[in-house]
Structure formats: structure tokens, C-alpha cells
Amino acid sequence: MTPYLSTNAAVAGELLAEAPPVITGAAATGIVHALGLTGPRIPDWITDPNLRADIAAGYMELSDDLAGGAR
Known part of the structure; x- marks a missing residue:
């Protein structure tokens, strides 16, 4: 993984951890997986x-x- 992508994933992970859940269901699962935050x-x-x-x-x-x- 390039440093740019891992930095984006880290930032997105922090934002998702702090923000209240807005997106749920299949869309949320796809986004979290695409960012590399889960396997x-x-x-x-x-x-x-x-x-x-x-x-x-x-x-x-x-x-x-x-x-x-x-x-």
C-alpha cells in the first residue's frame, strides 16, 4: 500500500471513529472495506x-x- 493510501485510510478511520454513524448497511460496509479499514x-x-x-x-x-x- 502506498503511503498516500495508508494516510488517507488512517485519516478516514479517525473521522469515522469520531463522527456519529451516518451511513449504514451495505454502503457503509463497502466504504469501510474499500478504505482498507477492515478485511x-x-x-x-x-x-x-x-x-x-x-x-x-x-x-x-x-x-x-x-x-x-x-x-
């Missing part, structure tokens, strides 16, 4: 540890259809 959600039905590690590392993304929808 990807891995569905419970994925049991292969190697596949779970690849998803957590960002090597693979699941569509909302396979992931059970954004939460």
Missing part, C-alpha cells in the same frame, strides 16, 4: 484454510451472490 468478509461455508487465507490476503474476491450478500 474482507469470508462466508462460513468456505472451510478450506488455504482459500480463506487467499480471500483474507485479497488475492481473491467473492461476488455478493457467492458471499451471501453485503452486510
Whole structure:
């Protein structure tokens, strides 16, 4: 990650932590994930540890259809 992106994520994280919740639901989840403030959600039905590690590392993304929808 470039320093610019990590600085933006840190600033956004501070702003989100201090501000009252304004955005909720799928939009909030997508924004927080896009800023790198949280890792990807891995569905419970994925049991292969190697596949779970690849998803957590960002090597693979699941569509909302396979992931059970954004939460």
C-alpha cells in the first residue's frame, strides 16, 4: 500500500471513529472495506484454510451472490 493510501485510510478511520454513524448497511460496509479499514468478509461455508487465507490476503474476491450478500 502506498503511503498516500495508508494516510488517507488512517485519516478516514479517525473521522469515522469520531463522527456519529451516518451511513449504514451495505454502503457503509463497502466504504469501510474499500478504505482498507477492515478485511474482507469470508462466508462460513468456505472451510478450506488455504482459500480463506487467499480471500483474507485479497488475492481473491467473492461476488455478493457467492458471499451471501453485503452486510
